[in-house]
Amino acid sequence: MGETADVVIVGAGVQGASLAFHLARRGTAVVVVERESVASGATGRSSGFVRMHYDLEIESRTAWASYPYFRDWDAMVGDGACDFVRTGFLQLVTPVHADALRANVAMHIDLGISSRLVGPADVADLLPGAITDDIEVAAYEPESGYADPAATTAGFLAAARRHGARVLQGRRVAGVTLTGDRVAGVETSGGAISAPVVVDAAGAWAAELARTAGVDVPVEAWRHDTAYFGLPAGHGGRFPVVIDDARQVYFRPEGRELMLVGLESGNEVGGSPDRPLAPQSEATIGTMVDAVCARVPWMANGTFRTAHGGQDGISPDQHAIIGPAGPDGLFLDCGHSGTGFKTAPAIGASLAEWILDGAPMTVDLAPFSLERFAIGRPLVGEHPYGPLWR
Numbered sequence: 001m002g003e004t005a006d007v008v009i010v011g012a013g014v015q016g017a018s019l020a021f022h023l024a025r026r027g028t029a030v031v032v033v034e035r036e037s038v039a040s041g042a043t044g045r046s047s048g049f050v051r052m053h054y055d056l057e058i059e060s061r062t063a064w065a066s067y068p069y070f071r072d073w074d075a076m077v078g079d080g081a082c083d084f085v086r087t088g089f090l091q092l093v094t095p096v097h098a099d100a101l102r103a104n105v106a107m108h109i110d111l112g113i114s115s116r117l118v119g120p121a122d123v124a125d126l127l128p129g130a131i132t133d134d135i136e137v138a139a140y141e142p143e144s145g146y147a148d149p150a151a152t153t154a155g156f157l158a159a160a161r162r163h164g165a166r167v168l169q170g171r172r173v174a175g176v177t178l179t180g181d182r183v184a185g186v187e188t189s190g191g192a193i194s195a196p197v198v199v200d201a202a203g204a205w206a207a208e209l210a211r212t213a214g215v216d217v218p219v220e221a222w223r224h225d226t227a228y229f230g231l232p233a234g235h236g237g238r239f240p241v242v243i244d245d246a247r248q249v250y251f252r253p254e255g256r257e258l259m260l261v262g263l264e265s266g267n268e269v270g271g272s273p274d275r276p277l278a279p280q281s282e283a284t285i286g287t288m289v290d291a292v293c294a295r296v297p298w299m300a301n302g303t304f305r306t307a308h309g310g311q312d313g314i315s316p317d318q319h320a321i322i323g324p325a326g327p328d329g330l331f332l333d334c335g336h337s338g339t340g341f342k343t344a345p346a347i348g349a350s351l352a353e354w355i356l357d358g359a360p361m362t363v364d365l366a367p368f369s370l371e372r373f374a375i376g377r378p379l380v381g382e383h384p385y386g387p388l389w390r
Contacts, residue, residue, distance in 0.1 A: 003193045005031040005166075007355065008186050010173050010209055011201035013043035014149055015333050015340050017156035018348025019199060021077065024163035026356060031195070032165065033188055035172045038157060039150040041203045045310025046341045047226060047252065047262055049241055051089040051144040052113045055104050055381030056319065058367045059339070064113050065346035065363050070147050073155065076345075079162060080155025082147045087253060088240035089144035090118075090126060092295075093385055095136040097245070100383035105139050107382065114143045127239050129298045134246055146241055146252050149341050156348075173202075175212030176330065183213070183329030197355055199331045204273035204313045206321075206334030215326035218373055219335045221273040222314035225280045226262045227288055228254060230303035242295075245385055249291035258305065261288045273311060280307040312338050317378035322351060322368040331355060332370060 007023055009016045012034035023030045034040070050070050052063040069076050070084040093101050101117075108115040118140045120132035126140060157167055171190045176198050178184055185194040202209045204221040211217075231237065237253035244250065248264040263284070285304060292299045315321055315335035320343075325332050333351055336343075350360035360366070372378060 002191055003031065005029045005193060005195040007031075007197040007199065008033060008193050008195040009199045009201055010186065011041070011203055012038045012153070012157065012167060012169065013041050013201065013203055014039070014046075014153045014156070014344040015336065015347060016199070016201035017153040017160065018344040019201065019333065019351050020160040020165045020167075021156040021163075022348045022352035023355065024160040024165040026352065027163075028356065030160065030165040031193055032157070032160075032167045033171050033173055033186065033193070034167065034169045035205070037169050038167065039153040042310060042312035042336070042338075043149045043153050043341065045226065045308060046149040047250070047260055048146045048149045048341060049089070049252065050084060050147050050342050051141055051241060052108060053089065053091045053104070053115065053139055053141060053243075055100065055384045056379055057107055057111070057382060058363075058379075059319065059343070060108055060113065061111055062343045062346050062363045064111055065349075066343050067143070069345035071143075077155055077159050079158035080151060082152040082155060084145060084147040085253075086143065086145040088126065089141040090123065090240050090242045091139040092123070092135060092242065092244045092246055093138070094134065094246045097385045098136040100385055101137060101139055103383040113141065115139055115141050127242065127296065130296050131294065140240075144241060152341070152344075173209060176209065178213065178327055181327050183327050197329045197331065199333055199351070201333040203334065204311045206313045206332070210326070210332065213326050213330050215330065215370075217321060217325070217332060217334065217370060218316050219313040219321065220270050221311050222337065223268040223277070223309055223311045224262060224338065225284050225307060225309050226260060227280065227285055227307035228305045229259045229261060229292075229299065230305050231257055231259055232298055232301035235298065244291070244295055247291040247294050249288065249295070251292055259292070259299065259302065261292055263288060263291065269314060277309040277311065280309060312336060312340070314338070316373060317380065319379040320347070320368050321370050322347065322365045323354065323370065325370045
């Protein structure tokens with residue numbers, strides 16, 4: 001007789017780990033199957049932002065419901081550490097999007113999020129030495145910051161194991177097995193696992209796995225580059241997490257000696273997720289340097305340290321795909337498009353409720369359903385900052 005479980009989760013990134021924790025704590029027999037190792041995919045290359053600023057209310061609501069886990073990790077999870085660092089968060093936009101930003105901050109405040117509008121002088125105080133002559137208004141979240149994605153994932157899984165979950169690393173899932181129109185389990189490189197529920201949290205491989213159950217999921221591999229630069233003397237990591245739409249760049253401290261930098265443009269979509277990640281080009285690194293220095297000229301005295309590429313699964317509207325789909329017992333938790341770290345705690349709690357109780361209650365995840373693409377209702381922010389970069 002082969003292995004059995006109540007729920008099989010495919011993918012040991014932060015989404016799969018959070019779901020395993022929330023299921024296992026309720027007595028569910030959970031098996032997490034990972035093709036490589038814990039947090040070896042998108043999670044391990046995540047920038048780790050913990051912020052609530054979005055132009056889509058359901059996304060802000062989900063991030064806000066997740067925030068207490070980062071802030072109160074010991075009380076809410078109890079194993080490991082997420083290493084949350086509160087730095088504050090700045091959202092910078094061009095003047096043409098100033099009214100949209102004002103509307104989004106008002107929406108965030110209505111949700112109870114600690115957010116406020118700040119002017120150019122405030123930005124210069126929060127981000128010392130910043131060029132602010134192109135800023136009319138910005139958004140600031142004083143409670144936000146960043147956390148360690150790999151540590152967060154490991155902590156969730158340690159807590160899940162304490163409640164009886166199993167994590168199988170180095171086992172590839174060949175496909176979902178069916179009995180009629182119901183899920184029967186998965187076939188893996190280490191043998192079959194029988195289960196009435198399978199969750200596809202396979203990141204860039206999610207569409208490939210879903211096809212084995214006869215489900216077409218519009219998720220493609222999305223590749224992005226991240227670099228670390230040494231901070232000039234005297235700056236010591238004393239600045240917030242920043243998303244700078246005007247410069248198409250984001251950055252944050254990494255400890256007291258480094259700055260993490262990523263680009264909002266020029267990312268690669270499509271192709272096999274199995275192909276090797278290419279090394280970062282000098283041109284890409286140069287673009288990062290130019291974009292950051294255009295906002296904080298003092299980084300011209302910084303030093304390049306290292307860089308790496310990563311990949312996630314991206315959906316057509318760049319929002320997650322979550323919920324039941326196809327044969328009875330198949331659930332999706334994919335297509336997070338690079339934003340799944342900060343929302344993982346609440347999504348795990350809500351999806352566990354959906355699986356066990358028949359409906360999500362912590363956050364209503366219904367807007368993220370796969371069906372939205374078939375009926376022509378992609379998710380679009382109520383007050384967007386412009387067209388999608390893709």
